[in-house]
Amino acid sequence: xTPEQCTELFARLAAxxxxxxxxxxxxxxxxxxVAVILSAQATDVGVNKATTQLFQIVQTPQDxxxxxxxxxxxxxxxxxxxxxxxxxxxxxxxxxxxRHKGQVPASRAELEALPGVGRKTANVVLNVAFGEPTMAVDxxxxxxANRTGLAPGRTVREVEDKLMxxxxxxYRQHAHHWLILHGRYTCKARKPLCExxxxxxxxxxxxxxxxxxxxxxxxxxxxxxxxxx
Numbered sequence: 513x514t515p516e517q518c519t520e521l522f523a524r525l526a527a528x529x530x531x532x533x534x535x536x537x538x539x540x541x542x543x544x545x546v547a548v549i550l551s552a553q554a555t556d557v558g559v560n561k562a563t564t565q566l567f568q569i570v571q572t573p574q575d576x577x578x579x580x581x582x583x584x585x586x587x588x589x590x591x592x593x594x595x596x597x598x599x600x601x602x603x604x605x606x607x608x609x610x611r612h613k614g615q616v617p618a619s620r621a622e623l624e625a626l627p628g629v630g631r632k633t634a635n636v637v638l639n640v641a642f643g644e645p646t647m648a649v650d651x652x653x654x655x656x657a658n659r660t661g662l663a664p665g666r667t668v669r670e671v672e673d674k675l676m677x678x679x680x681x682x683y684r685q686h687a688h689h690w691l692i693l694h695g696r697y698t699c700k701a702r703k704p705l706c707e708x709x710x711x712x713x714x715x716x717x718x719x720x721x722x723x724x725x726x727x728x729x730x731x732x733x734x735x736x737x738x739x740x741x
Contacts, residue, residue, distance in 0.1 A: 513660065513661045513662050513678070513714065513716065515678075515680075517714050518662060518678050518679065518680065519680050519683075520711075520714060521660070521662065521711050521714050522679065522680065522683035522687065522690065523683075524710045524711055525690040525691075525694060525710070525711070526683060526686070526690065528710060529690065529693065531686070532686050532689035532690055532693060533640075533689065534556075534636070534640050534689065535556040535557075535560075536548065536551060536556050536559060536560065537560045537563065537564070537567075538563075538567065539567060539571065540571060541615075541616040541637070541641040542571070542572055542573060542608070542614075542616055543563070543567050543570070543571065544616075544636075544637060544640060544641055545604070545616050545629070545633070545637055545641075546563070546570075546576070546601055547559055547560075547563055548633050548636045548637060549597060549600060549601055549604070549628045549629065549633060550562065550563070550588060550591055550597055550601075552593065552597070552633075553592050553593060554591050554592050554593075558590065558591055559591060561590065562587055562588045562589075562590055562591050563587070563588075565587060566584070566587040566588070572614055573604075573605035573606070573608040573609050573614050574605075574609060574614060576601065576602065576605040577602065577605050577606060577609065580602070581598050581599065581602050584598045584601060584602065585598045597628065599627075600627045600628025601628060603627035603628070604626045604627045604628050604629065607625075607626055607627065608626070616637065616641065618638070618641075618642045620634050620638060623637060623638070631669075632648050632649065632650065632668070633648075634646075635647060635648035635649075635672075635688075636648045639685070639688065643685070645681075645684035645685045645687075646688070647672045647675045647676055647679075647684075647687065647688050648688045648692075649668045649669075649671050649672045649675070649688070650692060651695075651701075652691065652692045652694075652695025652696050652699075653671065653675075653688060653691045653692055653695060654668060654671055655695050655699065655701060656691050656694055656695045656699050657671045657674070657675060657691070658671070659699060659704075659715065659716070659717045660699075660711065660714065660715045660716055660717065661715070661716030661717070662675070662678060663675045663677075663678050675687065675688075675691075694711075698710075706718050
């Protein structure tokens with residue numbers, strides 16, 4: 513995709529949704545971090561259902577430690593991999609209290625040092641909570657980047673690095689949300705809705721979808737640890 517096409521792509525997505533936001537529900541940065549960890553291999557809808565009651569009683573790492581692992585499991589039992597996620601969240605909360613005075617750090621290195629927090633989770637928190645123009649590549653972004661020709665790559669990191677180069681700086685702050693939402697609601701894995709796609713004329717693969725819709729190209733080995741959808 514040419515730089516001109518890339519600029520046009522984001523101009524159209526921005527015109528349709530000027531201020532995109534994560535669909536995860538939260539009230540503070542700590543709750544956002546917990547929700548993103550829970551969203552690994554789960555939908556935002558499922559996470560929001562589980563955290564509705566949880567976040568009424570847990571606003572801080574101290575609250576989570578008081579609730580305990582068994583108490584947390586009762587709230588997140590409907591979410592995939594909940595036993596390991598509960599362990600990670602309790603360990604993460606303990607380190608926040610011990611090393612960061614209960615506050616979520618604003619640096620990538622400190623975030624990624626927390627249990628359960630990988631690069632993608634850190635990217636989400638840095639972007640949503642701290643306003644950094646990061647690119648949190650989930651399965652939707654990976655698919656859209658490859659299908660459209662925007663930033664083709666074989667791994668999540670390759671796609672992330674290409675997007676950070678390709679996306680015009682003026683659009684970089686919200687780019688990952690636009691791409692996630694586009695992949696979730698329009699450029700779907702099994703049946704992309706090309707007939708309503710605002711960027712179909714810019715897409716490198718659109719002509720193939722009517723006869724044989726592409727499967728989600730994201731390799732299982734590259735599945736990110738968590739993210740927004």
